[in-house]
Amino acid sequence: GQQLNQSPQSMFIQEGEDVSMNCTSSSIFNTWLWYKQDPGEGPVLLIALYKAGELTSNGRLTAQFGITRKDSFLNISASIPSDVGIYFCAGQNYGGSQGNLIFGKGTKLSVKP
Amino acid sequence: DGGITQSPKYLFRKEGQNVTLSCEQNLNHDAMYWYRQDPGQGLRLIYYSQIVNDFQKGDIAEGYSVSREKKESFPLTVTSAQKNPTAFYLCASSIRARANTGELFFGEGSRLTVL
Numbered sequence: 001g002q003q004l005n006q007s008p009q010s011m012f013i014q015e016g017e018d019v020s021m022n023c024t025s026s027s028i029f030n031t032w033l034w035y036k037q038d039p040g041e042g043p044v045l046l047i048a049l050y051k052a053g054e055l056t057s058n059g060r061l062t063a064q065f066g067i068t069r070k071d072s073f074l075n076i077s078a079s080i081p082s083d084v085g086i087y088f089c090a091g092q093n094y095g096g097s098q099g100n101l102i103f104g105k106g107t108k109l110s111v112k113p
Numbered sequence: 114d115g116g117i118t119q120s121p122k123y124l125f126r127k128e129g130q131n132v133t134l135s136c137e138q139n140l141n142h143d144a145m146y147w148y149r150q151d152p153g154q155g156l157r158l159i160y161y162s163q164i165v166n167d168f169q170k171g172d173i174a175e176g177y178s179v180s181r182e183k184k185e186s187f188p189l190t191v192t193s194a195q196k197n198p199t200a201f202y203l204c205a206s207s208i209r210a211r212a213n214t215g216e217l218f219f220g221e222g223s224r225l226t227v228l
Contacts, residue, residue: 042219
């Protein structure tokens with residue numbers, strides 16, 4: 001079946017540093033999404049991307065939908081302690097049921113003050 | 114405030130017992146979902162429902178059952194047939210019009226531990 005390879009698995013960074021993580025797939029997706037999960041909570045949608053090549057920002061977060069439709073990246077600028085959590089990418093194909101939403105295994109971000 | 118409420122937050126059960134996890138939403142969303150999360154793993158779809166009185170199996174439906182008698186409610190039963198039920202369970206919903214775009218609203222999760 002379809003799989004998403006998300007990297008890195010974990011990151012330990014200093015407060016103020018920039019963060020970059022990415023997701024790749026052997027399959028094409030029509031939508032790429034990035035979710036953040038705080039410890040012990042449910043994921044929250046950060047950014048949704050609908051067109052190949054699309055670059056979208058949400059505050060200090062920037063995400064891009066790869067031109068090949070097989071990858072996406074998420075950047076966080078000037079990290080702060082509340083950025084700690086697990087970041088998941090997800091890919092979705094139109095026309096299918098919601099069962100076609102595929103999640104990556106997550107990138108766990110730790111921030112040292 | 115609108116949202117998704119899962120209960121209980123933590124649940125301990127003995128092996129062999131059935132357990133029902135509650136999920137209620139007041140967002141007027143048509144579609145609802147149940148995911149399972151294990152440490153270091155992504156979210157795996159158990160069941161989903163696009164409309165009342167209808168639901169479909171996800172990738173790991175074996176050992177689970179659901180019902181969708183009301184638009185607001187989508188309870189999940191973890192049966193004794195589920196071989197490894199200890200996990201973090203997440204309920205989610207989406208507006209039907211966006212059901213195929215991956216934009217989900219999640220509850221806070223229920224952590225089930227089977228002793």
